[in-house]
Amino acid sequence: MKHLPKHLQPRWRYLAVEIETWPDAEFERGAFQRDLWYAAQNLYGDVGSAETDLTVLSFDLDGGDGETIVRAYRGTEDRARAALATVDAVDGTPVGLRVRGISGTVRACEERYLNGRTGRGKQRDVVFENEPHPAVVRGTRVDVEGTDGFAGATRLDFE
Structure with a gap:
């Protein structure tokens, strides 16, 4: 054909x-x-x-x-x-x-x-609502892990 x-x-x-x-x-x-x-x-x-x-x-x-x-x-x-x-x-x-x-x-x-721009975030502990929580930091975005799931934040929220 x-x-x-x-x-x-x-x-x-x-x-x-x-x-x-x-x-x-x-x-x-x-x-x-x-x-x-x-x-x-x-x-x-x-x-x-x-x-x-x-x-x-x-x-x-x-x-x-x-x-x-x-x-x-x-x-x-x-x-x-x-x-x-x-x-x-x-x-x-x-x-x-x-x-x-x-x-x-x-x-x-x-x-x-x-061009393969995706990259894994870095695992860190941050203080969120006056308590330490694990978080994933990707550039200027910070995803804080809480009891109900993740909460989105930025670096400015922690400074």
Whole structure:
């Protein structure tokens, strides 16, 4: 079977997406893909979701920080961004998603926007509500572990 000529092949755009969640969160690519499909389907319906054709190509989540590449048809980048904006939880775990950039090839997307920038946070003890608590420090963010789960803070909250 022959390939389609270049002018008939589908054109794709690749969105570099940053994932932020609690340090103890663990979910896989499949769970993220499923919740992204549900978000697109709830926002655009079956036909609009199929026209966008969101597919998660690569996925990396480690210690609450992650990154992924999402593929969409050319011309539907705004729809893809809107669908990503409606994802607020994956497998019941709250997440924050941020589109770092859009590219025409996977390689350019990785080199320009991702490039393995995720890194594990450092474990520290901090004083929170006048008592010592374990915390995960990631840049300017500090996630303090309490009895009810994590509480988000910044370094300014401790100075």
